[in-house]
Amino acid sequence: MKLIFEKSVPGRSCSLLPPCDVEPVGLPEELTRSAAPSLPEMSETDISRHYTELCQNVHGVNCGFYPLGSCTMKYNPRIDEEMASLPGFANVHPLAPAHAVTGCREVLDTARKYLCEVTGMADVTFQPAAGAHGEFTGVMLIKQYHDSRGDKKRTKIIVPDSAHGTNPATAAMCGFEVINISSAPDGCVDLEALKAALGDDTAGLMLTNPNTVGIFDENILEITRLVHEAGGLCYYDGANLNAVMGVVRPGDMGFDCIHMNLHKTFATPHGGGGPGAGAVGCKEFLREFLPKSALMDGGDHIQVRGFAGNFLVVVRALTYIMTLGREGIPEAAQNAVLNANYLMRKIQGTFEPAFDRICMHEFVLDLSEFKKETGVSALDVAKSLIDYGMHPPTMYFPLIVHEALMLEPTETESRETLDWAAEVYRKLYALAHEDPEFMHNAPHSAQIGRPDEVRAARNPILRWQAV
Amino acid sequence: MNYPVDLKYSKSHEWVKMEGDVAVVGISDFAQDSLGDVVFINLPQEGDSVSAGEAFGDVESVKAVSDLVSPLTGTVCAVNEELLDAPENLNSDPYGAWIIKIEGITGQEELLDAAAYESFCAEEG
Amino acid sequence: MGSYVPSTQAERQEMLEAIGLKDYRDLYRDVPQSMLLDRPLDVPSGMSELEVSRAVSAMAAKNHVFSTVLRGAGSYDHYIPSIVKYIPAKEEFLTAYTPYQAEMSQGVLQSIFEYQTMICELTGMDVSNASVYDGATAAAEAAAMCRDRKRRVTLVSAAAHPDAIRVMHTYCYGTGDELRVVPMKDGKTDLSALKEMLTPDVASFYVQQPNFFGQLEDAEALGQAVHEAGAMYVMGCNPIALAIMKTPRDCGADVAVGEGQPLGLPMGFGGPYLGYMATTTKHMRKLPGRIVGETVDSKGDRAYVLSLQAREQHIRREKASSNICSNEALCALTASVYMAAMGPRGMAEAARQCMAKAHYLAKGLCEIPGVTLRYTGAYFHEFVTELPRTEEVLQALEEADILGGLPVDGGVLWCATEKASKEALDQTIAIVKEVLGK
DSSP states (O other), X not given: OOOGGGGOOTTXXXXXXXOOOSOOOOOOGGGBOSSOOOXXXXXXXXXXXXXXXXXXXXXXXXXXXXXXXXXXXXXXXXXXXXXXXXXXXXXXXXXXXXXGBHHHHHHHHHHHHHHHHHHTOSEEEOOOOXXXXXXXXXXXXHHHHHHHTTOTTOOEEEEETTSOTHHHHHHHXXXXXXXXXXXXXXXXXXXXXXXXXXXXXXXXXXXXXXXXXSOOOTTHHHHHHHHHHTTOEEXXXXXXXXXXXXXXXXXHHTOSEEXXXXXXXXXXXXXXXXXXXXXXXXXXXXXXXXXXXXXXXXSXXXXXXXXXXXXXXXXXXXXXXXXXXXXXXXXXXXXXXXXXXHHHHHHTTSSEESSOSXXXXXXXXXXXXXXXXXXXXXXXXXXXXXXXXXXXXXXXXXTTSXXXXXXXXXXXXXXXXXXXXXXXXXXXXXXXXXXXXXXXXXXXXXXXXXXXXXXXXXXXXXXXXXO | OOXXXXXXXXXXXXXXXXXXXXXXXXXXXXXXXXXXXEEEEEOOOTTOEEOTTSEEEEEEESSOEXXXXXXXXXXXXXXXXXXXXXXXXXXXXXXXXXXXXXXXXXXXXXXXXXXXXXXXXXXXX | OOOOOOOOHHHHHHHHHHTTOOXXXXXXXXXXXXXXXXXXXXXXXXXXXXXXXXXXHHHHHTBOOOSEEOOOTTOOOOOOOHHHHHGGGSHHHHHBOOOOSGGGOHHHHHHHHHHHHHHHHHHTOSEEOSOBSOHXXXXXXXXXXXOOSSOOEEEEETTSOHHHHHHHHHHHHHHTOOEEEEOEETTEEOHHHHHHHOOTTEEEEEEEESOTTSBOOOHHHHHHHHHHTTOEEEEEEOTTGGGTBOOTTTTTOSEEEEEOTTTTOOOGGGOSOOEEEEEOGGGGGGOOSOOEEEEEBTTSOEEEEEOOGGGSHHHHGGGOSOOOOOOOHHHHHHXXXXXXXXXXXXXXXXXXXXXXXXXXXXXXXXXXXXXXXXXXSOBSSEEEEEOTTHHHHHHHHHHTTEEOOEEETTEEEEEOOTTOOHHHHXXXXXXXXXXXXX
16 A cells, blocks of 8 residues: 555645635744645545555454454444534534533532442542543552651552553553552462562552453452451452443442543544543542543543543543443443353363353463464464454463463344354464464565564664655 | 573573673573563663673563563673574574674683583572 | 443343343352442432433533643643544544454554654654553653663653653653652753763653743753663654654664644543553564554455564563553544644744744743743743733633633743634733733
């Protein structure tokens, strides 16, 4: 595919603005740009076709099965898009006077109320723009809490080794020392390791439940109790909320603050990597520490993003929550779990689940024995799926399972899709025994073969340059 | 796998060679093999102090980062800047592509000879 | 009740039986029973699409959409070409995930590579990342990337956007680093104050261009002072202004960041927006966030991949310099389409018109007794006036469907973009004159 710059023809343009109807004014000489930026010069036809071409090499969840573990790729409803594009939401200035934006306030207040109920929290902020950003905000609540009590010795955050990389990175960004504790063989928190790590220097624990191998940690009440007893707080990573929303509430598990991924659990589109929204909820005693906007709200609070957050993403999430409602929310969670267990059992017998027990909304396949037998790795299997038009699952995560493939089908997949997916995995299992070489070189029918990532990292070419 | 006998090795897979009072440090063949293709190295500066058992830099492959752990306590007196342009030398010539030289040595970690290091690697792998 | 679960009750029962279970409760048997919610959620019942559409549209209808917007302060009402709304709405772009599987996502990767290139062109820098959350967080991330073991203090101009300052302050509070605010003088950063504050522990200085009050800063002089003190220079520039304004590169910036909302994103009550970050080759490996690089595939054809990932959280974990895991991909795509649709001439035209209309408005307002420009320096498209009886004036403008400037520090911060017609500006001036004449 040609780059847009390679399609640019000097002199071409679109006609978008009328001539200026007032006197021109120039910038001071010393602040004037020396040469115009080299942006593409194209007609609207060519722009349209360029992006159509790019589109044909993009795979979205609305286009096909996308079982990325830990990402909750569920169908993105079109009505959510329609609501977010209403001029009454899109064309509103964040600093308009309060009486002119009561509709925006209603969206935020309603979404807040519903999410508090779903998660068992007392308040929610929508300022964080992403999951990791929500984590940062949540841990900052913990930090402010201890600082406000003059409890300066609490410098450590406990993170299980099964956690997503953002967890320790976030803790470090908040100035905490990260204490990694190893998981029990079943992927759950090792209570003895936790007890050994707890002390009066513990600021808190970061945990997701169900955990990153898709298992509900039945010791959760004991875990949060132990942390509280040591004087620490418990932060819930809401990446896996889709398994339990409307069935179990993080607040009832003993968590003090949480983040939710509106772009996972609440079906707002991923957009190729954003925008999302990492709403953060907390119990009553932490409310005073929630972020606000200096310009919109005044006062002296922390702030993690400009203005109030990704408002149009909240509109989408609210539309979704209102659609599902009281019955639909737990229904989504229950069927997410049903679909995952169904798919896992259908694949089992070829690739083996890392844990042979009821899973939650996702499950992990452990391909280490398979690799020893056939020489075919999890990466090879993932790349081979591409030849079947199926998006690969999450690879090599969590770190506690070797040669891992993590699948999360979500509740919006039909049985036929799950049956077909299982069939493809079984086919690949057989192929690995018959023709491993073919799989080492997969994909064969995608737009490109395997890219040379080493070359990309050794000789970075990060922009196009005219020759 | 190559284990030159004239070198000493640390358990974190660095090798050490003494040139008079100066120690020359690099990573072993086992290390470069486990890392895969090295794409970048983060080096300390001349004059930095290093401590035995602590990280003095790191090596990046496409999918991972590994700390470089100093086998000795002392001061960095030379840095192999060629590696910034050609990190792949660590893969192709691990015993020729030295990383840092240390002088003023006041302490060290446990260092193994080639045979002991080879057994250690056999157990790890 | 609304539902996106395709399976029927019968199918669900069959699936349960196929895995040896009887009902849904069996799926949650590992959950301590006391923790299961034993009542329905206290939220309203689900709705059909028609009902939801009515309910949410009713909320939107409670908002007033002004036909003329003369308020900026970090969110700008620019003309968004139709194609710029249409392309990011394509289902593939909209519903794709992060392009970790390069073979299946060349379209997304290439679009990001194109975006990175355009940002480099706009800023004069060598390398751009794939975007961060917004301009305020970009400023905070830039401050973090400039710190090293010896230099930890960040300086920020008092004339930067209050939200950006507060976000930078929050990020500094996180890592236990200091943020010091350089005072203003006559609406711009006080250069002599800056020089005094550039102590050897300062890692970087951030200035917004044009600044929050609309004034154009002496960017080069500020940069020189910063470099003489051995610190790094970060500029946060308005991207529309950059079409005609001296680039941060030419002003000596080490890192160029900014709020990309003016590049085709609606005001949207504050978000989603777009933070751009670009730097020189020298500092490339310190840049946080995703970056797309060019390479070849197994057949030798050109291909794009997420690159330099060893900087990132999923590899470095607690040693990562930032926890950022995503970008604002769809917003970056929107910005790219905007820059392609407008082209270099279109963007320059938009910039010139913003400037012309703002100056026209200022001139007309300042002919009214009692209304004067607070700062006398050169400005781009925003300016502050003294304005008696601010409330009354804004109320009268509102009645004419015009959103007037933002009350700030006892004055009013006005903004005019290319969207403001001469008629609307004349009407604004007439209304202000009328109110103040009473």
